[in-house]
Amino acid sequence: MLEMRSGSEVFQYDGVKMVGVMNRPAGREGRRFPAVLFLHGFPGAEKNVDIQRALLARGVASFALHFQGAWGSEGFYRFTTLPAQARAGLRFLLKQPFVDPERVGIFGFSMGGWAALQTAGLEPGLKCVAAVAPVGGQAVPGAQLKTFITRLRPALRVEHETALYIDFIKGMKMRRTSDIAAGLGRPLLLVHGSADQTVPAAVSESLYKAAKAPKRLVRAEGARHDFLDRRPWLTRLVSNWLVKNL
Numbered sequence: 064m065l066e067m068r069s070g071s072e073v074f075q076y077d078g079v080k081m082v083g084v085m086n087r088p089a090g091r092e093g094r095r096f097p098a099v100l101f102l103h104g105f106p107g108a109e110k111n112v113d114i115q116r117a118l119l120a121r122g123v124a125s126f127a128l129h130f131q132g133a134w135g136s137e138g139f140y141r142f143t144t145l146p147a148q149a150r151a152g153l154r155f156l157l158k159q160p161f162v163d164p165e166r167v168g169i170f171g172f173s174m175g176g177w178a179a180l181q182t183a184g185l186e187p188g189l190k191c192v193a194a195v196a197p198v199g200g201q202a203v204p205g206a207q208l209k210t211f212i213t214r215l216r217p218a219l220r221v222e223h224e225t226a227l228y229i230d231f232i233k234g235m236k237m238r239r240t241s242d243i244a245a246g247l248g249r250p251l252l253l254v255h256g257s258a259d260q261t262v263p264a265a266v267s268e269s270l271y272k273a274a275k276a277p278k279r280l281v282r283a284e285g286a287r288h289d290f291l292d293r294r295p296w297l298t299r300l301v302s303n304w305l306v307k308n309l
Contacts, residue, residue, distance in 0.1 A: 076151035082135040083128040086119045097166035097309035098124040104173030106218040107133050117302040128152035132220035140219040142234035146181035166309045174198050184243035191250040191308040199266035244274035250308040251278045256286025
């Protein structure tokens with residue numbers, strides 16, 4: 064019988080060292096578990112560890128990827144490369160002998176929600192997608208964007224502050240997440256706070272309108288971007304939905 068485990072893992076993508084946290088549930092040796100790839104936002108202070116631990120206790124494995132230039136992963140942080148990095152993290156997760164490749168989902172928070180949708184559009188094998196306060200094209204805050212990036216980017220390794228701003232604009236011009244949602248055809252969960260001060264709730268509302276069923280939108284009245292005043296509620300909501308749809 065294997066005990067549950069949570070620990071750092073390192074792998075190489077495009078010649079760059081990448082880091083993440085792997086969570087394996089307890090169970091008999093040789094058993095394969097459903098699993099979820101977790102994608103953090105910008106810069107990634109909130110990694111939704113509470114949701115990962117709730118899933119771990121319920122027999123769901125997970126891998127929380129640290130994007131390049133962030134939290135121990137080498138290279139430079141770039142918005143436009145997040146989907147490619149996520150796909151590399153997904154391949155690493157699928158290589159684990161305890162993961163059931165037929166029952167793998169993806170979760171993203173904020174910028175990670177955008178990356179999760181972009182990744183799901185390229186990975187038809189993903190069984191379900193959950194996005195909390197996902198960034199979308201409508202979320203570009205105009206003149207405030209440079210200030211926002213300038214304030215948060217010191218936590219990351221970047222080539223140049225201005226280049227990061229330009230890269231964000233370029234990323235928002237990649238395949239539209241609403242178009243991806245329209246062709247997804249797999250269970251989709253969107254959660255957004257009505258008082259989100261960073262990404263307007265209208266982003267998730269637009270995604271929900273465009274998406275095919277099965278889909279669910281939960282609009283949390285009064286919740287801000289970080290959901291700090293209702294983390295237990297968010298953890299129950301997301302973990303219950305993932306367990307049901309994996």
